[in-house]
Amino acid sequence: MTKATHEYSYPLRSEWSTAEVTTVMAFYNAVEEAYEGGTATADLLDAYAAFKTVVSDKMTEKQLDAAFTEASGYSLYRAVQAAKQAAGPTVQLTGGEQRG
Numbered sequence: 001m002t003k004a005t006h007e008y009s010y011p012l013r014s015e016w017s018t019a020e021v022t023t024v025m026a027f028y029n030a031v032e033e034a035y036e037g038g039t040a041t042a043d044l045l046d047a048y049a050a051f052k053t054v055v056s057d058k059m060t061e062k063q064l065d066a067a068f069t070e071a072s073g074y075s076l077y078r079a080v081q082a083a084k085q086a087a088g089p090t091v092q093l094t095g096g097e098q099r100g
Contacts, residue, residue: 006032006072008071008072009071010024010025010028010068010071011063011064011067011068011071012024012025016054020054023050023051023053023054024051024054024055024064026047026050026051027047027048027050027051027076028068028076029047030043030044030047030048030079031044031068031074031075031076031079032072032074034074034079034082034083034091034092034093035074035079035092035093035094035095037092038090038091038092039090039091039092040089040090040091041083041086041088041089041090041091042089044079044080044083044091045080045083045084048080048083061076064076065077073095074093078093079091079093
């Protein structure tokens with residue numbers, strides 16, 4: 001499977017440390033994988049749990065989701081909901097046309 005090249009900017013906050021940026025990026029990457037061929041449900045949920053240690057409030061999470069969806073076409077919220085409801089070991093979403 002060929003990994004897609006992403007031609008968009010990730011929504012990040014200037015006040016985040018390098019470690020926090022790395023944590024958030026890992027979650028964004030897990031969401032991309034869910035849309036681009038599937039990812040392990042546990043990996044996506046683990047990445048989300050780590051993301052929540054950086055982004056603990058719902059308002060910021062919703063703002064980042066909106067910005068990420070606008071940039072990539074992929075919904076953080078939909079990916080997490082699909083992972084929480086997944087019956088199997090992997091989660092794969094469809095849709096998410098890349099915008100540019």
